[in-house]
Amino acid sequence: MTVPAEPAFAQPWPAPDGVRITGVRAIVTAPEGIPLVVVRVDTSDDGLFGLGCATFTQRWRSVVAFVEEHLARLVVGRYPGDIEDLTRLARFSAYWRDGPVGNNAISGLDQALWDIAGKRAGRPVHELLGGKVRAAADTYIHAAGRDIDSALDDAERFLAAGWRHLRLQVSQPGTGAYGAPPLDRDTLPGAPYARGWNVGHYLRTTPQLFAAARERLGDDVELLHDVHSRLTPKQAVVLARSVEPYRLFFLEDVLPPEHWDALPAVRAASPVPIAVGELATSLSDATRLVLGGGVDLIRCHVSAIGGLSPARKLAAAAELVGVRTAWHAPGDTSPVGAAANVALDVTSAAFGIQEGHVYSDAVHEVFPGTLRIVDGWLKPNEQPGWGIDLDEQAAARFPAGLSGHDAWAAGVRGLDGGLIAP
Numbered sequence: 001m002t003v004p005a006e007p008a009f010a011q012p013w014p015a016p017d018g019v020r021i022t023g024v025r026a027i028v029t030a031p032e033g034i035p036l037v038v039v040r041v042d043t044s045d046d047g048l049f050g051l052g053c054a055t056f057t058q059r060w061r062s063v064v065a066f067v068e069e070h071l072a073r074l075v076v077g078r079y080p081g082d083i084e085d086l087t088r089l090a091r092f093s094a095y096w097r098d099g100p101v102g103n104n105a106i107s108g109l110d111q112a113l114w115d116i117a118g119k120r121a122g123r124p125v126h127e128l129l130g131g132k133v134r135a136a137a138d139t140y141i142h143a144a145g146r147d148i149d150s151a152l153d154d155a156e157r158f159l160a161a162g163w164r165h166l167r168l169q170v171s172q173p174g175t176g177a178y179g180a181p182p183l184d185r186d187t188l189p190g191a192p193y194a195r196g197w198n199v200g201h202y203l204r205t206t207p208q209l210f211a212a213a214r215e216r217l218g219d220d221v222e223l224l225h226d227v228h229s230r231l232t233p234k235q236a237v238v239l240a241r242s243v244e245p246y247r248l249f250f251l252e253d254v255l256p257p258e259h260w261d262a263l264p265a266v267r268a269a270s271p272v273p274i275a276v277g278e279l280a281t282s283l284s285d286a287t288r289l290v291l292g293g294g295v296d297l298i299r300c301h302v303s304a305i306g307g308l309s310p311a312r313k314l315a316a317a318a319e320l321v322g323v324r325t326a327w328h329a330p331g332d333t334s335p336v337g338a339a340a341n342v343a344l345d346v347t348s349a350a351f352g353i354q355e356g357h358v359y360s361d362a363v364h365e366v367f368p369g370t371l372r373i374v375d376g377w378l379k380p381n382e383q384p385g386w387g388i389d390l391d392e393q394a395a396a397r398f399p400a401g402l403s404g405h406d407a408w409a410a411g412v413r414g415l416d417g418g419l420i421a422p
């Protein structure tokens with residue numbers, strides 16, 4: 001029996017058929033130790049359900065509560081094809097909207113409804129979005145090491161495996177740089193927090209990494225780098241200019257979101273392409289980035305801006321002003337989120353590059369249909385919807401914890417002990 005929608009949330013137009021949403025749940029699993037949140041929307045049609053990515057690693061329990069205690073009651077009883085109305089309902093009914101908890105929850109609903117729409121049509125989601133404008137998405141992969149030589153060894157392994165784009169990171173003493181193992185060595189002995197982040201050291205050594213990379217890897221490979229929000233606007237200009245000779249594909253997150261107003265000045269000061277966006281938690285903020293002249297590539301965490309539907313709008317805006325996309329997708333994006341990224345990549349003229357992550361066997365077991373990168377390329381599934389399933393028994397074997405990712409994000413302090421944006 002189908003439960004009718006609560007009267008306040010019922011659609012004010014007739015549904016075209018009898019299919020209704022019967023349940024909305026969040027499933028949390030950590031097959032790589034990283035909590036992944038996926039929303040499952042069930043329907044009155046036998047076996048018809050959808051999956052959507054709602055992964056906010058550091059606050060996953062809040063997302064689960066949002067989904068199961070607030071969101072489900074809004075949409076149960078509704079026709080699942082009214083995706084835009086249902087996600088607007090989820091958004092406006094909170095009155096205070098946006099932010100990573102609410103947007104991730106709504107993304108779970110949004111992407112699950114697209115999955116259902118694809119399954120009902122018998123077509124993959126990218127076809128519902130207008131179809132392919134390219135065969136596959138080229139990806140970059142993260143190469144890192146404790147010193148320049150070992151970072152470049154890592155790079156060579158990925159080049160041999162077929163990648164053409166590498167994001168290069170090298171360790172620093174103490175707290176270290178983002179994305180490379182911390183060195184078990186003080187940054188500045190005698191400082192109040194001797195293992196603190198030493199920006200001077202980082203600014204001096206990063207160009208050395210890229211000089212060595214060009215020398216050893218040659219000119220054909222595309223090189224990228226993630227600053228991870230650790231600089232002031234002037235330091236960002238210094239870094240961008242210092243790596244100009246090495247022709248970077250992009251320089252990522254030079255500034256924290258609090259200082260994004262300074263991005264147009266940073267971008268204007270150097271030809272190095274600026275990539276920003278993974279910390280945007282509203283479509284409005286992300287749109288201001290795209291239209292504000294401060295970024296060359298927009299790289300939002302799609303679930304943090306509310307899912308596939310808002311990301312499509314952003315991609316359209318980017319296409320119109322010549323900004324390119326580079327959707328965020330490390331291990332803290334679920335395979336369902338990764339599939340949504342690729343659907344955007346192959347359907348958008350604004351595509352720039354896709355962040356790649358090689359999921360472990362455990363992830364493939366929990367999420368049958370997880371996409372695989374082949375020679376650096378990602379292709380979408382051609383099955384109806386996302387073509388991705390979720391084995392809940394397997395998922396339950398990988399329970400999520402609370403502390404790991406909080407600890408990572410709280411791990412950056414200056415030499416005086418003060419916390420720094422991670």
Ligand SMILES: O=C(O)[C@@H](O)[C@H](O)[C@H](O)CO
Pocket residue numbers: 226228278328329330332355
């Ligand atoms: O661009 C990236 O892949 C990184 O900034 C990660 O998103 C961040 O460390 C959170 O996992």
Ligand SMILES: [Mg+2]
Pocket residue numbers: 226228252253278
């Ligand atoms: Mg990043």
